[in-house]
Amino acid sequence: MKTSIVCLSTALMAATALPALAQETLRIQTHYAPETESGKLAQQFADDVEVMSGGEIDVEMFFSSSVVKTVEAFDAAANGILDCDMTGGAYQTGKNPAFQFVGDIMGGYDTPWQQYAWLYNGGFETADELYNGFNMKLVGWWIYGQESMSSTKPLAGPEDLKDWKFRSPPGMETEIFANLGASPVVMDFTEIFTALETGIIDGADASGLANNVGLGLYDLVEHATYPGFHSMPSDHLACRLDKWESLSDAHKRIIDTAMQKLAFQTALTFEVANNEAAAELREKGVTLHDWSDEDRKVFREAAQAAWADWATKTPETKALVDSHIAFMQQLGLIASE
Structure with missing residues (x-):
């Protein structure tokens, strides 16, 4: 009997020791x-x-x-x-x-x-x-x-977007930047480095500044927008x-x-x-372009014009655009009509 109890206890301990x-x-x-x-x-x-x-x-x-x-x-x-x-x-x-x-x-x-x-x-x-x-x-x-745009050329304001050929994600962004004079190229996130290296594009809208550093983009380009504002x-x-x-x-x-x-x-x-990435890049010689309030307003107005156009595309889009606008008005980010 004693042997049976010991065996049972050992078996239970072994069972409970097993990982889930x-x-x-x-x-x-x-x-x-x-x-x-x-x-x-x-x-x-x-x-x-x-x-x-x-x-x-x-x-x-x-x-x-x-x-x-x-x-x-x-x-x-x-x-x-x-x-x-x-x-x-x-x-x-x-x-x-x-x-x-x-x-x-x-x-x-x-x-x-x-x-x-x-x-x-x-x-x-x-x-x-x-x-x-x-x-x-x-x-x-x-x-x-906010994301930062990375570029081989200066991006000091909207005027520098003219003919700027850059990687863009699909969707509304391509329309906004095209209307501002840029030449967006839709490509996969994983293709950015090679496209920059080979000169297919002048820059990229990839990610936030720290992620862009992690991707190695600033080994290839010397300009970025920071603080971000567009996306x-x-x-x-x-x-x-x-x-x-x-x-x-x-x-x-x-x-x-x-x-x-x-x-x-x-x-x-x-x-x-x-912020750490910004300090590191400045020390490395990368120029960070902080757009003025007036220049940021140019982009916002172009973006918000695109919202109105996209809201007409499907009922689901209109519902989401209306919801965002109402909430931004509640927060005081855009003026109430």
Whole structure:
């Protein structure tokens, strides 16, 4: 009898010592390289989900668009090649122009906190409905702040945009900059370095200043706009609907909590990282162009004219544009009519 009890106790101890087996696997692709600030934060998100779930969720993070091209990640998740997409809605404007206004409003909010405030004060429901129509669930945003344009030529103001050939993401941005005299070239995020190196483009709208440093852009160019003003993209986490609905409520809550931590940490990290990058680049001899209020107004007016045009494209786009305008008026960012 004593031997049986000892054996049973040993067996129970061995069983409880075994690591928890992963019950769910999330295959997620991001366009960021692992060495960039955003790439490091994405990995921290994956680690947080795994730790908080006690190993019940295994996150496979694919960096640098290593499975499919950046613009294809959304479809790859919706069709089951991946489970979730960690790029941004603005890459999906070909499906519905409304995605522009959940991806990059352009010339709108000044800070990530204002943009998050729209999402969590009524905007989420409208945005998620758009995603649901394409078999996807919007989980949340992570916003690193205003982007900086990088260039081989000076970018001191709107006049320098004339004939400036630069990498642009797809969507409304190409129209705004073309109207200002530039020559936007749509190409994948991963192709920027080679295009600059070979002279196909003069510059790029890639990311925030610190991420651009991580990409090595300032080994090739000597000019950037900083502080940024033209674009503040909302990178998202969006998962296939059936995958999301198959998760337990506890697992959904863990992912949502980890996502909100990522959002908070992203804004804080880049507040510091962009300023550090600016100091480093000035010392290196890179010229940082801080556009005047008058020059920024030129861009804002061009962007807001594009909002009005895009609002006519689909009912979903109009609903999102109207929602943003009402919220910006509430915040005092644009004048009430």
